[in-house]
Structure formats: C-alpha cells, structure tokens
Amino acid sequence: MGDHNQIDAEEMNSQPLIKGATQSTIDLIKEEIGGPEAVLEALEHAVYEGIDEGYCIACGSFYGNVEPDARRYPCGECDQKTVYSILEIFS
Numbered sequence: 001m002g003d004h005n006q007i008d009a010e011e012m013n014s015q016p017l018i019k020g021a022t023q024s025t026i027d028l029i030k031e032e033i034g035g036p037e038a039v040l041e042a043l044e045h046a047v048y049e050g051i052d053e054g055y056c057i058a059c060g061s062f063y064g065n066v067e068p069d070a071r072r073y074p075c076g077e078c079d080q081k082t083v084y085s086i087l088e089i090f091s
Contacts, residue, residue, distance in 0.1 A: 021057040028060040039090055046087050058082040
C-alpha cells in the first residue's frame with residue numbers, strides 16, 4: 001500500500017466500523033493477528049493476493065480463508081452470525 005491513501009497504524013485504534021463489534025473484541029482480533037502493523041500486512045495480503053482471513057466480532061475466533069466480502073457468516077464457537085472478513089472489519 002504505497003500511496004497517499006495508506007492506512008496508518010495509529011488509525012487502527014479508532015472505533016470499530018461494524019455495528020455490534022466492541023472495541024475489546026477488535027483489540028482481541030488485532031492481538032490475534034499480531035498487532036496493528038500485522039493487521040496492515042494482512043490487509044495487503046487480502047487486497048493484493050486474495051488471502052482473506054475471517055474473524056468473529058463476537059468472540060474473536062479465527063476463520064482461515066473466507067470470501068473478501070464475508071459478513072454475518074455463522075461462528076462455530078459462539079453460534080452467532082458474526083464472522084466477517086478482515087477487509088470488512090478494518091477497511
């Protein structure tokens with residue numbers, strides 16, 4: 001992401017973009033990924049290489065390869081329709 005529209009790691013600390021996602025769950029997901037810089041790297045992989053990870057915004061569970069526009073997929077851990085792709089959570 002080498003242009004002027006690049007997301008800054010500091011911006012990753014803003015309010016969650018998805019209704020129903022708590023800041024603590026978003027922080028848990030960031031920690032699971034490896035921090036704000038790793039989130040940016042995962043977003044680059046999703047955009048440029050089509051490798052899109054999914055996370056449950058209710059419990060933080062990880063889901064490997066999901067569709068880039070994944071929204072409200074069922075979570076096998078908490079039985080809610082709260083799995084979103086990393087692109088949907090952080091962009």
